Amino acid sequence: MSSQLYLSGVNRSFDGFKAINNLSLIIEKGELHAVIGPNGAGKTTMMDIITGKTRPDSGEVFWNNDIDLTKVDEAGSARLGIGRKFQKPTVFETLTVEDNIALALKADRGVFATLFDRRSADQQAEIDRLLELVRLSADRDRMAADLSHGQKQWLEIGMLLAQDPELLLVDEPAAGMTDAETMRTAELLREIAGERSVVVVEHDMEFVKALNCKVTVLHQGSVLAEGSLEHVSANPEVVEVYLGR
């Protein structure tokens, strides 16, 4: 087996409440995978566990088959190649758009290496390419705080790509986007997948449809159904807890 990410029997409770309940999930290399589920299903907590923000009470989480992610912190997971986009767009507001990308660019993250860092021509070219990709070239010198909500979402995706991750965890990217932006985002994520693995958490069914990929339905911290969108939509349990509402 050569999975990108392997979760098995993962549990995590908060004050007795089981946010993640015997969750098992496998993400293949290069796969685009959508995770849907009602509010409070544990989608964000699952990402917290994968990225070392939250430790599971029990269960296994493995990266590339042999690296135990339960022993890694946030920065460590990023360095392994896991990029994470937050539910609420989070960028460095008082830095320019270009600097946001530049900070995320794959490079030595040590304190002194960073202090004496000088941007190379290659790095500048990569920054330019990414700005072009997320359509922010014209806004490169603006403060990130001045961007629209949708632009911030894209900037954050650009920052993820700058990290050159093997896996992207994307939490509700379409929130607050216009329809056109939403479709363009789905297209972008489809482009990214293949070369990299992508896990998208989303509420917006139109968006999930546009992703056209494998879907996992999460409910009360565990997997309720898995398969194509048509397949899971046909599942009566899924309809009851989620789609039917």
Place this chain on the structure above:
Amino acid sequence: MLQRLIDRRMGFFLGALFVAVVLIPLGNLVIAGQPVPSYVVALLAKYLCYALLAVALDLVWGYCGILSLGHGAFFALGGYAMGMHLMREIGDRGVYANPDLPDFMVFLNWQELPWFWYGFDSFIFACLMVLLVPGLLAFVFGWFAFRSRVTGVYLSIITQAMTYALMLAFFRNEMGFGGNNGLTDFKDVLGFNLQSDATRSGLFVLAALALTAGLLISKFITTSKLGKVLIAIRDAESRTRFTGYRVEGYKLFVFVVSAMMAGVAGAIYTPIVGIINPGEFSPANSIEIVIWVALGGRGTLVGAAIGAIIVALAKTLLTGWFPEFWLFALGAMFILVTIYLPTGVLGKFEQIVKRKPKPATKEVTA
């Protein structure tokens, strides 16, 4: 490189500082009739030490969002380290004429020098301690605080507790730092008589040089990629972590550098004012530094220095005219600045002076 370090702001400030460095000693030592009295030289030198202290705080607070309410402690420790050397330099010229022990130890009937006073006979050793002691305290404190992810108000409170605890400790005679009188009655430094006008001017120039160095080092840090990481931490700490930066390492670095800078400010301050006592650790002192930075303009370095000078000048004038009024004036100043000058005096000034905004920041409708 020079261009990177000396922008308009920095250029104007360092230019003004240079003019002062030339004119003040000239007016005190050379020009007949002494248009600049000696006490003014000492007073201005003291302001420059405060300015360096403010720059140190701005580095951690303005750029990295670490609101330290204990920077007075690093300043005081630097001051004590230098004070200990100055005490040793008194030698047998003290009241008790004891060649081996400072007066206060003779007074307490101590028989020998405590171990932690060893080495302070050497000026070089004392200078090392000026950097190492505050730096080490900041390192140990920061190591625990930043790794346990103590942030915001909680961090501010424990820094305040740190300086308070040190104050209580230094007040005790048994600590061996002169108890509540502190260290004083210094005679000279490196053989230069501390009462002489020439030494005063020398210390003034030294303080100006230290401030310049502090500003340029801080500017180097804040304009580097690391400086941008600091701002990133201030803006969105968890995003910075998920981008792969170990935030605690960055905080620790800047906190230690800042503490050392504060220590240097204290070390120059001690020979200028001729005394260092536990009052320097008082929590109120540390809070006052925050007011300097806020008033001058947080996150501008130069603004912090200007803020310190303005407040110190106001304090000198006001405590002369109405002593009981000072704390109210300080409080009022702080409130007015927070409400009306959120970007500080420097920010307001630049806003008035600036004719048109930079072309890069054109308005684009999103």
